Amino acid sequence: MKTAVIQFPGSNCDADALHAARLTLDPDAQFVWHTEAGLPEGTELVFLPGGFSYGDHLRSGAIAARSPIMAAVKEHAERGGFVLGVCNGFQVLTEAGLLPGALSRNRDVHFHCAPVHLRVENAHTAYTEAYESGQTIEIPIAHGEGNYYADPETIARLEAEGRVVFRYLDNPNGSLNDIAGIINEGGNVLGMMPHPERAVELLLGSEDGRGIFESLKACVVK
Amino acid sequence: MPTFTAKVFVTLKPSILDPQGRTVERALSHLDHANVSGVRVGKYIELTLSGERPGVETQLQGIVENVLSNPVMENARWELEEVREVAGA
Numbered sequence: 001m002k003t004a005v006i007q008f009p010g011s012n013c014d015a016d017a018l019h020a021a022r023l024t025l026d027p028d029a030q031f032v033w034h035t036e037a038g039l040p041e042g043t044e045l046v047f048l049p050g051g052f053s054y055g056d057h058l059r060s061g062a063i064a065a066r067s068p069i070m071a072a073v074k075e076h077a078e079r080g081g082f083v084l085g086v087c088n089g090f091q092v093l094t095e096a097g098l099l100p101g102a103l104s105r106n107r108d109v110h111f112h113c114a115p116v117h118l119r120v121e122n123a124h125t126a127y128t129e130a131y132e133s134g135q136t137i138e139i140p141i142a143h144g145e146g147n148y149y150a151d152p153e154t155i156a157r158l159e160a161e162g163r164v165v166f167r168y169l170d171n172p173n174g175s176l177n178d179i180a181g182i183i184n185e186g187g188n189v190l191g192m193m194p195h196p197e198r199a200v201e202l203l204l205g206s207e208d209g210r211g212i213f214e215s216l217k218a219c220v221v222k
Numbered sequence: 223m224p225t226f227t228a229k230v231f232v233t234l235k236p237s238i239l240d241p242q243g244r245t246v247e248r249a250l251s252h253l254d255h256a257n258v259s260g261v262r263v264g265k266y267i268e269l270t271l272s273g274e275r276p277g278v279e280t281q282l283q284g285i286v287e288n289v290l291s292n293p294v295m296e297n298a299r300w301e302l303e304e305v306r307e308v309a310g311a
Contacts, residue, residue: 054245054249055242055245057241057242057245057246058242058245058246058249058263063245063246066249066252066253067252068252
């Protein structure tokens with residue numbers, strides 16, 4: 001599955017994202033610098049990695065969401081192409097309007113860095129078919145601004161449409177409805193605060209994140 | 223006892239490099255707002271204090287100088303407004 005990992009100044013999980021993509025999806029996965037006008041020909045998955053794009057200045061993800069490559073990422077998403085945003089990547093997706101809501105400071109204003117347990121709420125998406133709905137998985141988080149917020153109508157809609165894909169079992173940041181990851185209406189854009197790319201090998205403590213990449217791969221083969 | 227709302231504005235001194243302001247300015251320039259310059263990012267802090275005005279002003283000045291700002295690199299100014307109780311509110 002041809003994968004492009006977007007690098008913004010300040011992305012610091014880009015190498016992890018590339019490693020996970022090469023290991024699980026595409027041995028030729030490559031970085032794409034944020035000033036590029038277009039994605040490499042044939043890109044199937046755009047991976048927006050975690051980190052602190054532009055030092056989180058202004059608002060986390062705000063400046064990255066308006067960088068040149070994002071126009072191509074939006075077109076890709078509108079064509080139904082897959083876009084996975086992890087941590088800062090999730091913040092970029094909400095700032096870019098590709099996913100609803102916003103991520104604000106953790107409720108206790110602490111930075112949380114720990115493995116957390118998630119419930120897979122919807123295993124019928126391109127990103128989660130390798131799991132079962134209701135399954136508990138362990139994936140690390142590392143963020144200071146992961147407190148998911150959206151207005152009540154949006155939350156109700158996300159819930160009604162099964163678009164809350166992952167939920168925290170022990171909410172670390174105050175996210176409404178314990179939301180850890182959501183998907184767009186088309187089912188091709190997923191944003192999540194936990195880092196599945198850091199849970200793809202037992203050496204890393206867990207390979208529970210692998211299912212996301214395996215689901216995508218299976219989806220493309222189909 | 224009167225109650226006051228204090229609005230405190232903290233900004234970096236003009237001589238201090240503001241990397242956050244510079245980053246925002248560059249982003250605006252890339253978004254075709256090339257005529258925008260001098261972007262500085264500061265802090266805005268609200269406080270509620272109660273007491274008589276002269277005492278509150280002295281206290282607030284101390285809080286602003288000693289806690290809310292670092293006079294080595296920041297300028298700070300404040301506004302103090304008495305909160306009027308609205309009948310029936």
